[in-house]
Amino acid sequence: MSATTPKIALRDLKKRFGDKRVLTGLDLVVAPGESIVVIGGSGTGKSVLIKCIMGLLQPDEGSIRIDGEEVVGMRGSEREKVMRKFGMLFQSAGLFDSLTVWENVAFGLIQAQGMARDEAKAVAHEKMAQVGLGEEVGALSPAELSGGMKKRVGLARAIATDPEIIFFDEPTTGLDPIMGDIINDLIIDCVKELGATALTITHDMASARKIGDRIAMLFGGEIIWDGTVDEVDRADNPYVEQFINGLAEGPIQAATA
Amino acid sequence: MPVLAPIGRVFLAFLAATGRLGTFAMTGVSHCARPPFFPRLIGHQMVEIGYFSLPVVGMTAIFTGMVLALQSYTGFARFNAESAIAAVVVLSITRELGPVLAGLMVAGRIGAAMAAEIGTMRVTEQIDALTTLSTNPFKYLVAPRLIAAVAMLPCLVVFADIIGVFGGYLISVYKLGFNPNTYLKLTWDFLEPLDVISGLVKAAVFGFLVALMGCYHGYHSKGGAQGVGLATTNAVVSASILILAFNYIITALFFGT
Incomplete structure:
Protein backbone atom coordinates (compact mmCIF):
# COMPACT_ATOMS: atom_id res chain seq x y z
CA MET A 1 0.00 0.00 0.00
CA SER A 2 1.38 3.42 -0.96
CA ALA A 3 2.22 5.82 1.86
CA THR A 4 0.12 8.47 0.13
CA THR A 5 -3.02 6.30 -0.01
CA PRO A 6 -5.78 8.15 1.85
CA LYS A 7 -7.14 6.44 4.94
CA ILE A 8 -10.68 7.42 3.90
CA ALA A 9 -11.66 8.55 0.41
CA LEU A 10 -15.27 9.40 -0.46
CA ARG A 11 -16.25 10.20 -4.01
CA ASP A 12 -19.61 11.41 -5.33
CA LEU A 13 -21.44 9.91 -2.34
CA LYS A 14 -25.22 10.07 -2.61
CA LYS A 15 -27.91 9.00 -0.17
CA ARG A 16 -31.61 9.75 -0.12
CA PHE A 17 -34.50 8.75 2.13
CA GLY A 18 -37.69 8.75 0.08
CA ASP A 19 -37.89 12.18 -1.59
CA LYS A 20 -35.33 13.72 0.74
CA ARG A 21 -31.85 13.91 -0.75
CA VAL A 22 -29.43 13.95 2.19
CA LEU A 23 -26.07 13.46 0.48
CA THR A 24 -25.97 14.77 -3.08
CA GLY A 25 -22.48 13.95 -4.30
CA LEU A 26 -20.10 14.32 -1.38
CA ASP A 27 -16.32 14.19 -1.88
CA LEU A 28 -13.90 13.96 1.03
CA VAL A 29 -10.38 12.66 1.53
CA VAL A 30 -8.80 12.00 4.93
CA ALA A 31 -5.07 11.29 5.20
CA PRO A 32 -3.64 8.67 7.62
CA GLY A 33 -3.24 10.07 11.12
CA GLU A 34 -5.29 13.15 10.32
CA SER A 35 -8.09 14.43 12.54
CA ILE A 36 -10.88 15.92 10.45
CA VAL A 37 -14.00 17.54 11.81
CA VAL A 38 -17.14 17.79 9.67
CA ILE A 39 -19.34 20.66 10.79
CA GLY A 40 -22.86 21.46 9.70
CA GLY A 41 -26.32 22.25 11.03
CA SER A 42 -28.78 19.74 12.42
CA GLY A 43 -30.30 17.54 9.72
CA THR A 44 -27.61 18.23 7.11
CA GLY A 45 -26.56 14.58 6.95
CA LYS A 46 -23.51 14.44 9.20
CA SER A 47 -24.63 11.28 10.99
CA VAL A 48 -25.71 9.75 7.66
CA LEU A 49 -22.19 10.39 6.37
CA ILE A 50 -20.59 8.49 9.25
CA LYS A 51 -23.12 5.68 9.03
CA CYS A 52 -22.44 5.28 5.31
CA ILE A 53 -18.68 5.04 5.92
CA MET A 54 -19.20 2.51 8.71
CA GLY A 55 -21.58 0.41 6.61
CA LEU A 56 -24.57 1.02 8.90
CA LEU A 57 -26.29 2.61 5.88
CA GLN A 58 -25.83 1.67 2.24
CA PRO A 59 -25.17 4.71 -0.01
CA ASP A 60 -27.30 4.96 -3.16
CA GLU A 61 -24.34 5.93 -5.33
CA GLY A 62 -20.68 6.77 -5.02
CA SER A 63 -17.48 5.28 -3.72
CA ILE A 64 -16.08 4.78 -0.20
CA ARG A 65 -12.48 3.61 -0.02
CA ILE A 66 -10.77 2.62 3.22
CA ASP A 67 -7.00 2.27 2.79
CA GLY A 68 -7.64 2.29 -0.95
CA GLU A 69 -10.11 -0.61 -0.77
CA GLU A 70 -13.67 -0.10 -2.03
CA VAL A 71 -16.08 -0.98 0.80
CA VAL A 72 -19.45 -0.12 -0.76
CA GLY A 73 -21.33 -3.40 -1.22
CA MET A 74 -18.73 -5.31 0.80
CA ARG A 75 -20.26 -8.07 2.96
CA GLY A 76 -19.49 -11.01 5.19
CA SER A 77 -15.97 -11.66 6.46
CA GLU A 78 -14.44 -8.95 4.26
CA ARG A 79 -16.77 -6.38 5.81
CA GLU A 80 -15.96 -7.66 9.31
CA LYS A 81 -12.25 -7.27 8.54
CA VAL A 82 -12.80 -3.62 7.62
CA MET A 83 -15.05 -3.06 10.65
CA ARG A 84 -12.18 -4.14 12.91
CA LYS A 85 -10.32 -1.01 11.81
CA PHE A 86 -13.12 1.18 13.20
CA GLY A 87 -14.01 2.50 16.61
CA MET A 88 -16.91 4.81 17.32
CA LEU A 89 -18.11 7.09 20.06
CA PHE A 90 -21.85 7.52 19.65
CA GLN A 91 -23.74 10.72 20.42
CA SER A 92 -25.73 8.94 23.14
CA ALA A 93 -22.68 6.77 23.97
CA PRO A 163 -8.69 0.90 16.01
CA GLU A 164 -7.02 2.60 13.06
CA ILE A 165 -9.96 4.94 12.43
CA ILE A 166 -12.15 6.45 15.15
CA PHE A 167 -15.45 8.22 14.51
CA PHE A 168 -16.86 10.70 16.99
CA ASP A 169 -20.55 11.56 16.64
CA GLU A 170 -21.27 14.85 18.43
CA PRO A 171 -18.87 14.01 21.29
CA THR A 172 -19.74 17.04 23.44
CA THR A 173 -23.50 17.16 22.92
CA GLY A 174 -25.42 17.18 26.19
CA LEU A 175 -22.35 17.99 28.30
CA ASP A 176 -21.59 21.17 30.21
CA PRO A 177 -18.72 23.27 28.71
CA ILE A 178 -16.16 22.07 31.26
CA MET A 179 -17.01 18.39 30.80
CA GLY A 180 -17.11 18.99 27.04
CA ASP A 181 -13.57 20.35 27.16
CA ILE A 182 -12.40 17.38 29.26
CA ILE A 183 -13.87 14.99 26.69
CA ASN A 184 -12.16 16.97 23.91
CA ASP A 185 -8.81 16.61 25.69
CA LEU A 186 -9.37 12.88 26.18
CA ILE A 187 -10.21 12.47 22.50
CA ILE A 188 -7.02 14.29 21.47
CA ASP A 189 -4.89 12.20 23.87
CA CYS A 190 -6.44 8.89 22.85
CA VAL A 191 -6.20 9.57 19.12
CA LYS A 192 -2.56 10.71 19.43
CA GLU A 193 -1.59 7.73 21.56
CA LEU A 194 -3.10 5.29 19.07
CA GLY A 195 -1.82 7.20 16.03
CA ALA A 196 -5.33 6.80 14.65
CA THR A 197 -7.20 8.70 11.98
CA ALA A 198 -10.20 10.55 13.42
CA LEU A 199 -13.41 11.77 11.82
CA THR A 200 -15.60 13.86 14.08
CA ILE A 201 -18.98 15.35 13.31
CA THR A 202 -20.19 18.21 15.43
CA HIS A 203 -21.84 21.60 15.44
CA ASP A 204 -19.86 22.65 18.51
CA MET A 205 -17.23 25.02 17.08
CA ALA A 206 -15.13 25.04 20.29
CA SER A 207 -14.88 21.27 20.02
CA ALA A 208 -14.16 21.40 16.27
CA ARG A 209 -11.33 23.90 16.73
CA LYS A 210 -9.76 21.88 19.53
CA ILE A 211 -10.05 18.36 18.09
CA GLY A 212 -9.47 18.95 14.39
CA ASP A 213 -6.43 19.35 12.19
CA ARG A 214 -8.83 20.15 9.38
CA ILE A 215 -12.45 21.27 9.21
CA ALA A 216 -14.94 20.54 6.43
CA MET A 217 -18.40 22.07 6.22
CA LEU A 218 -21.34 19.98 5.05
CA PHE A 219 -24.27 21.83 3.54
CA GLY A 220 -26.84 20.84 0.93
CA GLY A 221 -25.55 17.27 0.89
CA GLU A 222 -21.96 18.10 -0.06
CA ILE A 223 -18.76 19.53 1.38
CA ILE A 224 -18.88 23.25 0.55
CA TRP A 225 -15.66 24.26 2.32
CA ASP A 226 -12.59 22.43 3.49
CA GLY A 227 -9.49 23.86 5.18
CA THR A 228 -7.26 23.88 8.24
CA VAL A 229 -8.46 25.01 11.65
CA ASP A 230 -6.46 28.24 11.26
CA GLU A 231 -8.13 28.97 7.94
CA VAL A 232 -11.71 28.56 9.14
CA ASP A 233 -11.92 32.03 10.71
CA ARG A 234 -10.61 33.59 7.49
CA ALA A 235 -12.79 31.49 5.18
CA ASP A 236 -14.23 33.56 2.37
CA ASN A 237 -17.45 31.62 2.41
CA PRO A 238 -20.72 33.16 3.63
CA TYR A 239 -22.09 29.78 4.74
CA VAL A 240 -19.03 29.01 6.88
CA GLU A 241 -18.97 32.55 8.22
CA GLN A 242 -22.62 32.37 9.27
CA PHE A 243 -22.20 28.92 10.83
CA ILE A 244 -19.03 29.51 12.86
CA ASN A 245 -20.37 32.81 14.18
CA GLY A 246 -23.83 31.34 14.91
CA LEU A 247 -25.71 34.06 13.05
CA ALA A 248 -29.45 33.87 12.35
CA GLU A 249 -29.02 36.06 9.26
CA GLY A 250 -27.23 34.63 6.25
CA PRO A 251 -27.54 32.21 3.35
CA ILE A 252 -28.34 29.26 5.64
CA GLN A 253 -32.05 29.36 6.37
CA ALA A 254 -33.35 27.67 9.51
CA ALA A 255 -35.99 25.84 7.47
CA THR A 256 -33.35 24.11 5.37
CA ALA A 257 -31.15 23.20 8.31
CA MET B 1 -60.43 4.84 -10.14
CA PRO B 2 -60.02 6.79 -6.89
CA VAL B 3 -61.49 3.87 -4.92
CA LEU B 4 -59.02 1.32 -6.25
CA ALA B 5 -55.87 3.36 -5.57
CA PRO B 6 -56.04 3.16 -1.74
CA ILE B 7 -56.85 -0.56 -1.93
CA GLY B 8 -53.87 -1.07 -4.21
CA ARG B 9 -51.62 0.91 -1.88
CA VAL B 10 -52.71 -1.17 1.11
CA PHE B 11 -52.17 -4.39 -0.84
CA LEU B 12 -48.72 -3.33 -2.00
CA ALA B 13 -47.79 -2.27 1.53
CA PHE B 14 -48.97 -5.67 2.78
CA LEU B 15 -46.84 -7.47 0.19
CA ALA B 16 -43.82 -5.32 1.05
CA ALA B 17 -44.26 -5.99 4.78
CA THR B 18 -44.61 -9.73 4.13
CA GLY B 19 -41.44 -9.67 2.05
CA ARG B 20 -39.53 -7.78 4.77
CA LEU B 21 -40.73 -10.21 7.42
CA GLY B 22 -39.83 -13.22 5.26
CA THR B 23 -36.34 -11.86 4.62
CA PHE B 24 -35.90 -11.09 8.32
CA ALA B 25 -37.02 -14.63 9.27
CA MET B 26 -34.70 -16.29 6.76
CA THR B 27 -31.75 -14.16 7.88
CA GLY B 28 -32.50 -14.99 11.51
CA VAL B 29 -32.79 -18.72 10.83
CA SER B 30 -29.59 -18.76 8.77
CA HIS B 31 -27.71 -17.19 11.71
CA CYS B 32 -29.12 -19.87 14.04
CA ALA B 33 -27.31 -22.49 11.97
CA ARG B 34 -23.98 -20.71 11.43
CA PRO B 35 -21.22 -20.12 14.02
CA PRO B 36 -20.24 -18.26 16.09
CA PHE B 37 -22.93 -19.19 18.62
CA PHE B 38 -23.55 -17.42 21.90
CA PRO B 39 -24.32 -20.20 24.43
CA ARG B 40 -24.44 -17.76 27.39
CA LEU B 41 -27.07 -15.66 25.63
CA ILE B 42 -29.05 -18.72 24.54
CA GLY B 43 -28.97 -20.03 28.12
CA HIS B 44 -30.06 -16.65 29.48
CA GLN B 45 -32.97 -16.50 27.03
CA MET B 46 -33.97 -20.09 27.87
CA VAL B 47 -34.24 -19.17 31.53
CA GLU B 48 -36.19 -15.98 30.69
CA ILE B 49 -38.59 -17.73 28.32
CA GLY B 50 -38.87 -21.11 30.01
CA TYR B 51 -38.30 -20.87 33.73
CA PHE B 52 -39.84 -17.45 34.34
CA SER B 53 -42.92 -18.29 32.25
CA LEU B 54 -43.72 -21.36 34.35
CA PRO B 55 -46.00 -19.55 36.86
CA VAL B 56 -48.15 -17.78 34.26
CA VAL B 57 -48.40 -20.86 32.02
CA GLY B 58 -49.11 -23.11 35.01
CA MET B 59 -51.85 -20.84 36.38
CA THR B 60 -53.47 -20.55 32.96
CA ALA B 61 -53.35 -24.31 32.42
CA ILE B 62 -54.75 -25.33 35.80
CA PHE B 63 -57.73 -22.99 35.63
CA THR B 64 -58.40 -23.97 32.02
CA GLY B 65 -58.40 -27.67 32.98
CA MET B 66 -60.71 -26.97 35.90
CA VAL B 67 -63.16 -24.94 33.82
CA LEU B 68 -63.07 -27.53 31.05
CA ALA B 69 -64.02 -30.33 33.45
CA LEU B 70 -66.79 -28.27 34.99
CA GLN B 71 -68.28 -27.13 31.67
CA SER B 72 -68.00 -30.61 30.12
CA TYR B 73 -69.84 -32.09 33.06
CA THR B 74 -72.63 -29.51 32.76
CA GLY B 75 -73.08 -30.36 29.08
CA PHE B 76 -72.49 -34.11 29.10
CA ALA B 77 -74.71 -34.74 32.13
CA ARG B 78 -77.70 -33.95 29.91
CA PHE B 79 -76.83 -37.00 27.76
CA ASN B 80 -75.54 -39.23 30.58
CA ALA B 81 -72.09 -39.02 29.01
CA GLU B 82 -70.15 -37.86 32.06
CA SER B 83 -67.53 -40.55 31.50
CA ALA B 84 -66.32 -38.61 28.44
CA ILE B 85 -65.05 -35.75 30.61
CA ALA B 86 -61.59 -37.27 31.05
CA ALA B 87 -61.22 -37.67 27.28
CA VAL B 88 -62.45 -34.15 26.56
CA VAL B 89 -60.08 -32.64 29.09
CA VAL B 90 -56.97 -34.53 28.03
CA LEU B 91 -57.55 -34.18 24.28
CA SER B 92 -58.50 -30.48 24.49
CA ILE B 93 -55.51 -29.67 26.66
CA THR B 94 -52.85 -31.63 24.76
CA ARG B 95 -54.05 -30.92 21.24
CA GLU B 96 -55.28 -27.32 21.49
CA LEU B 97 -55.51 -25.45 24.74
CA GLY B 98 -52.06 -26.30 26.13
CA PRO B 99 -50.06 -25.05 23.14
CA VAL B 100 -52.39 -22.17 22.20
CA LEU B 101 -52.73 -20.76 25.71
CA ALA B 102 -49.03 -21.22 26.47
CA GLY B 103 -48.24 -19.53 23.15
CA LEU B 104 -50.53 -16.60 23.86
CA MET B 105 -49.23 -16.18 27.40
CA VAL B 106 -45.62 -16.26 26.21
CA ALA B 107 -46.51 -13.81 23.41
CA GLY B 108 -47.80 -11.39 26.03
CA ARG B 109 -44.91 -11.88 28.41
CA ILE B 110 -41.88 -12.60 26.24
CA GLY B 111 -42.84 -11.21 22.83
CA ALA B 112 -43.56 -7.82 24.40
CA ALA B 113 -40.32 -7.89 26.42
CA MET B 114 -38.25 -8.80 23.34
CA ALA B 115 -39.80 -6.01 21.25
CA ALA B 116 -39.31 -3.48 24.05
CA GLU B 117 -35.70 -4.48 24.74
CA ILE B 118 -34.57 -4.66 21.11
CA GLY B 119 -36.64 -1.55 20.25
CA THR B 120 -34.94 0.42 23.01
CA MET B 121 -31.57 -0.83 21.78
CA ARG B 122 -32.48 0.39 18.29
CA VAL B 123 -33.52 3.91 19.32
CA THR B 124 -30.54 4.33 21.69
CA GLU B 125 -28.01 3.33 18.99
CA GLN B 126 -27.04 0.11 20.80
CA ILE B 127 -27.73 -1.98 17.70
CA ASP B 128 -25.52 0.32 15.62
CA ALA B 129 -22.89 -0.03 18.35
CA LEU B 130 -23.04 -3.82 18.02
CA THR B 131 -22.30 -3.54 14.30
CA THR B 132 -19.40 -1.16 14.88
CA LEU B 133 -17.96 -3.69 17.33
CA SER B 134 -17.91 -6.33 14.57
CA THR B 135 -20.87 -8.20 16.05
CA ASN B 136 -23.77 -9.09 13.80
CA PRO B 137 -27.03 -8.02 15.56
CA PHE B 138 -28.87 -10.99 14.03
CA LYS B 139 -26.36 -13.37 15.54
CA TYR B 140 -26.21 -11.63 18.91
CA LEU B 141 -29.85 -10.57 19.40
CA VAL B 142 -32.14 -12.52 17.08
CA ALA B 143 -30.65 -16.03 16.80
CA PRO B 144 -30.38 -16.72 20.58
CA ARG B 145 -34.01 -15.65 21.08
CA LEU B 146 -35.26 -17.80 18.19
CA ILE B 147 -33.33 -20.86 19.39
CA ALA B 148 -34.40 -20.42 23.02
CA ALA B 149 -38.08 -19.87 22.17
CA VAL B 150 -38.27 -22.87 19.83
CA ALA B 151 -36.59 -25.05 22.48
CA MET B 152 -38.51 -23.81 25.52
CA LEU B 153 -42.12 -23.56 24.26
CA PRO B 154 -42.47 -27.38 23.92
CA CYS B 155 -41.14 -27.74 27.48
CA LEU B 156 -43.70 -25.22 28.70
CA VAL B 157 -46.44 -27.05 26.82
CA VAL B 158 -45.51 -30.39 28.43
CA PHE B 159 -45.77 -28.59 31.77
CA ALA B 160 -49.09 -26.98 30.75
CA ASP B 161 -50.46 -30.37 29.59
CA ILE B 162 -49.68 -32.00 32.94
CA ILE B 163 -51.00 -29.10 35.00
CA GLY B 164 -54.10 -28.73 32.82
CA VAL B 165 -55.00 -32.41 33.10
CA PHE B 166 -54.35 -32.18 36.83
CA GLY B 167 -56.82 -29.25 37.02
CA GLY B 168 -59.47 -31.38 35.34
CA TYR B 169 -58.66 -34.25 37.70
CA LEU B 170 -59.06 -32.02 40.77
CA ILE B 171 -62.54 -30.86 39.76
CA SER B 172 -63.66 -34.26 38.52
CA VAL B 173 -62.54 -36.11 41.66
CA TYR B 174 -63.07 -33.61 44.46
CA LYS B 175 -66.08 -31.68 43.17
CA LEU B 176 -67.89 -34.02 40.78
CA GLY B 177 -67.21 -37.23 42.69
CA PHE B 178 -65.36 -39.27 40.05
CA ASN B 179 -63.28 -42.25 41.14
CA PRO B 180 -59.62 -41.12 40.93
CA ASN B 181 -58.31 -44.36 39.47
CA THR B 182 -61.06 -44.55 36.87
CA TYR B 183 -60.49 -40.92 35.85
CA LEU B 184 -56.74 -41.47 35.41
CA LYS B 185 -57.32 -44.75 33.51
CA LEU B 186 -59.78 -43.04 31.14
CA THR B 187 -57.34 -40.16 30.63
CA TRP B 188 -54.50 -42.55 29.82
CA ASP B 189 -56.64 -44.78 27.57
CA PHE B 190 -57.85 -41.93 25.41
CA LEU B 191 -54.47 -40.27 25.01
CA GLU B 192 -52.59 -41.11 21.79
CA PRO B 193 -48.94 -40.20 21.15
CA LEU B 194 -50.02 -38.08 18.18
CA ASP B 195 -52.09 -35.87 20.49
CA VAL B 196 -49.01 -34.90 22.44
CA ILE B 197 -46.71 -34.75 19.42
CA SER B 198 -49.05 -32.42 17.52
CA GLY B 199 -49.15 -30.14 20.57
CA LEU B 200 -45.37 -30.07 20.82
CA VAL B 201 -44.98 -29.30 17.11
CA LYS B 202 -47.44 -26.45 17.55
CA ALA B 203 -45.48 -25.23 20.56
CA ALA B 204 -42.20 -25.13 18.63
CA VAL B 205 -43.86 -23.20 15.78
CA PHE B 206 -45.55 -20.80 18.21
CA GLY B 207 -42.23 -20.24 19.99
CA PHE B 208 -40.63 -19.33 16.67
CA LEU B 209 -43.49 -16.97 15.82
CA VAL B 210 -43.41 -15.21 19.20
CA ALA B 211 -39.64 -14.67 19.07
CA LEU B 212 -39.74 -13.67 15.41
CA MET B 213 -42.46 -11.05 15.94
CA GLY B 214 -40.77 -9.68 19.07
CA CYS B 215 -37.40 -9.38 17.34
CA TYR B 216 -38.81 -8.09 14.03
CA HIS B 217 -40.92 -5.30 15.49
CA GLY B 218 -38.23 -4.34 18.01
CA TYR B 219 -35.51 -4.31 15.36
CA HIS B 220 -37.51 -2.02 13.09
CA SER B 221 -38.84 0.32 15.78
CA LYS B 222 -38.12 4.02 15.42
CA GLY B 223 -39.14 7.35 16.85
CA GLY B 224 -38.22 6.99 20.52
CA ALA B 225 -40.51 5.87 23.33
CA GLN B 226 -43.64 6.05 21.18
CA GLY B 227 -42.02 3.85 18.53
CA VAL B 228 -40.95 1.29 21.13
CA GLY B 229 -44.48 1.22 22.57
CA LEU B 230 -45.93 0.68 19.10
CA ALA B 231 -43.41 -2.07 18.38
CA THR B 232 -44.39 -3.83 21.61
CA THR B 233 -48.10 -3.66 20.79
CA ASN B 234 -47.52 -4.85 17.22
CA ALA B 235 -45.34 -7.74 18.42
CA VAL B 236 -48.01 -9.06 20.77
CA VAL B 237 -50.93 -8.56 18.39
CA SER B 238 -49.20 -10.04 15.34
CA ALA B 239 -47.81 -12.99 17.31
CA SER B 240 -51.26 -13.74 18.77
CA ILE B 241 -52.97 -13.63 15.37
CA LEU B 242 -50.26 -15.79 13.78
CA ILE B 243 -50.51 -18.32 16.64
CA LEU B 244 -54.24 -18.72 16.02
CA ALA B 245 -53.79 -18.93 12.24
CA PHE B 246 -50.95 -21.46 12.44
CA ASN B 247 -52.89 -23.44 15.03
CA TYR B 248 -55.55 -24.03 12.40
CA ILE B 249 -52.99 -24.88 9.71
CA ILE B 250 -51.12 -27.40 11.90
CA THR B 251 -54.37 -28.93 13.16
CA ALA B 252 -55.52 -29.37 9.57
CA LEU B 253 -52.19 -30.99 8.67
CA PHE B 254 -52.31 -33.45 11.57
CA PHE B 255 -56.01 -34.20 11.87
CA GLY B 256 -57.56 -32.77 8.68
CA THR B 257 -58.10 -36.17 7.10
Missing part, protein backbone atom coordinates in the same frame (compact mmCIF):
# COMPACT_ATOMS: atom_id res chain seq x y z
CA GLY A 94 -24.73 3.71 22.85
CA LEU A 95 -23.72 1.65 25.88
CA PHE A 96 -25.32 -1.79 26.28
CA ASP A 97 -27.48 -1.40 29.36
CA SER A 98 -27.67 -5.16 29.94
CA LEU A 99 -23.90 -5.26 30.54
CA THR A 100 -21.67 -3.70 33.19
CA VAL A 101 -19.25 -0.90 32.34
CA TRP A 102 -16.20 -3.15 32.00
CA GLU A 103 -18.17 -5.62 29.86
CA ASN A 104 -19.14 -2.72 27.60
CA VAL A 105 -15.52 -1.64 27.22
CA ALA A 106 -14.33 -5.21 26.67
CA PHE A 107 -17.18 -6.14 24.29
CA GLY A 108 -15.20 -5.80 21.06
CA LEU A 109 -12.24 -7.68 22.55
CA ILE A 110 -14.37 -10.62 23.68
CA GLN A 111 -16.83 -10.86 20.79
CA ALA A 112 -14.77 -9.75 17.79
CA GLN A 113 -11.27 -10.79 18.83
CA GLY A 114 -12.19 -13.84 20.92
CA MET A 115 -10.11 -12.68 23.91
CA ALA A 116 -10.62 -14.53 27.22
CA ARG A 117 -12.85 -12.63 29.66
CA ASP A 118 -10.17 -12.22 32.35
CA GLU A 119 -7.66 -10.88 29.88
CA ALA A 120 -10.28 -8.59 28.31
CA LYS A 121 -11.24 -7.30 31.76
CA ALA A 122 -7.64 -6.27 32.42
CA VAL A 123 -7.47 -4.44 29.08
CA ALA A 124 -10.83 -2.79 29.81
CA HIS A 125 -9.53 -1.48 33.16
CA GLU A 126 -6.43 -0.16 31.40
CA LYS A 127 -8.54 1.70 28.82
CA MET A 128 -10.87 2.99 31.53
CA ALA A 129 -7.86 4.39 33.38
CA GLN A 130 -6.80 6.10 30.16
CA VAL A 131 -10.10 8.04 30.12
CA GLY A 132 -9.98 8.79 33.85
CA LEU A 133 -12.25 6.05 35.20
CA GLY A 134 -11.30 3.91 38.19
CA GLU A 135 -11.71 0.13 38.37
CA GLU A 136 -14.63 0.55 40.80
CA VAL A 137 -16.69 2.04 37.96
CA GLY A 138 -16.28 -1.19 35.99
CA ALA A 139 -18.85 -3.03 38.07
CA LEU A 140 -21.55 -0.35 37.62
CA SER A 141 -24.30 -0.53 35.05
CA PRO A 142 -24.56 2.26 32.44
CA ALA A 143 -27.83 3.46 34.02
CA GLU A 144 -25.86 4.47 37.13
CA LEU A 145 -23.52 6.80 35.21
CA SER A 146 -23.72 10.55 34.56
CA GLY A 147 -23.66 11.89 30.97
CA GLY A 148 -19.95 12.71 31.17
CA MET A 149 -19.08 9.28 32.55
CA LYS A 150 -21.11 7.60 29.81
CA LYS A 151 -19.07 9.50 27.21
CA ARG A 152 -15.86 8.40 28.91
CA VAL A 153 -17.01 4.77 28.89
CA GLY A 154 -18.05 5.15 25.24
CA LEU A 155 -14.61 6.55 24.46
CA ALA A 156 -12.88 3.72 26.34
CA ARG A 157 -14.95 1.21 24.35
CA ALA A 158 -14.13 3.00 21.07
CA ILE A 159 -10.37 2.73 21.71
CA ALA A 160 -10.39 -0.69 23.39
CA THR A 161 -9.55 -2.62 20.24
CA ASP A 162 -6.84 -0.11 19.18
